Amino acid sequence: MSRARAEIDLSAIADNLKFIKSKSTAQVLAVVKADAYGHGLLPVAIAAQAAGADWLGTALLEEAITLRNGGITKPILAWLTPPGEDFKTAIKLDIDLSISSIEVLSEILTAGQSLNKKPRVHIEVDTGMSRGGVAEDWKQFFSEIAKVVEKIEVVGIWSHFARADEPGEKMNEEQIALFSNRVDDLSKVGISPKYLHIANSAAALTNKSSHKNIIRWGIGLYGLSPDVNNLGDSKSLTLHPAMRLYAKLQLVKSVKAGVTVGYGATAKTKVDTKLGVVTLGYADGIPRNASNLAGVFVAGSRAPLIGRVSMDQFVVDLGIDSLAKTGDEVIVFGDGSKGEYTIDEWAKACGTINYEIVTRIGSRVPRIYPRE
Ligand SMILES: *Cc1c(COP(=O)(O)O)cnc(C)c1O
Helix, strand or coil, rough: CCCCEEEEEEEHHHHHHHHHHCCCEEEEEEEHHHHCCCCCHHHHHHHHHHHCCEEEEEHHHHHHHHHHCCCCCCCCCEEECCCCCCHHHHHHHHEEEECHHHHHHHHHHHHHHHHHCCCCCEEEEECCCCCCEEECCEEEEEEHHHCCCCCCCEEEEEEECCCCCCCCCCHHHHHHHHHHHHHHHHHHCCCCCEEEEEHHHHHHHCHHHHHCEEEEEEEHHHHCCHHHHHCCCCCCCCCCCEEEEEEEEEEEEECCCCCEEHHHHHHHHCCCCCEECCCCCHHHHHHCCCCCEEEEECEEEEEEEECCCCCCCCECCCCCCCCCCCCCCEEEEEECCCCCCHHHHHHHHCCEEEEEEEHCCCCCCEEEECCC
16 A cells, blocks of 8 residues: 555445434435545545435535535535635535625626526524624614615524533523524515524534524534544444545664654663654644654554654654564554544644544645545
């Protein structure tokens, strides 16, 4: 095999999609932004569509265009659409667009008029996240929408939770209540979209009253927990992590006790040992601050990381008795079933979340889709 590869189990993706379908009567939108959280945009989207996804969702319009041109036939929603995007192409390709500003509304209208085709839009309302979405100026915004309602098709109204991974927080109920108010206000100006959606993976798993018509299923699609501490890990949620990351030992060598390892000489061997040099670094998305709470699985054992991660490589402490040899394949992370470190363990070792670990795996690492 090559230096490194990320194996993606598309049957796990399908299982994770079917799982949430079985838990809800809502439609399911498979969130495939950011190259499908690092798993590969088109292969994941095709697998999700085949497994029953009702919608595909992306942040960027370019991602949505890639999906449509790649043969995705289900409705697609792109929600990170600043002014100046190629709205004409979006409308031509039947891509639903999110709007939360008058500026984008007017650009979408212009694009639609020039094509003589009604753009399909979802209005985003801010219910507490204070990121995207119409906030204080919603009255004015809704009246602007009402003026042009024959020129657009308002397909949905949606919002996003700030604390869905803390199901006991009353902010969740407050957001749902405010969302309902905005839906009512919109209906008062004569707009009653077919689809209401607010639930991400965490809300989908913990709060049925948030499901509305569509669940936006992101991290769960990849078999990962939205919050290991509050909601439990993949296993307890019966989700199947889909990514397993492999690399190689470029070199195995014996060293004495007391040698320092890596830039800054931040780590020192405590005893005579063997070190393994792993062929991945922060250029590949391995966080530089990863600690020895993570490492690799090789020759039947776990070998913890030692020292700082470099751009293209990092070093693991194999232990004096290790049978690992130069050239051996290592598993960096996976679902843990072979004994390897999990994605959640890597996240903890780097002081981050599983979302960031998988999404950051860089474009130098080929994604491979083994068949069953
Ligand atoms: C990323 C994203 C999601 C998916 O969130 P998960 O926590 O991964 O389920 C849903 N909705 C929006 C608007 C998003 O940006």
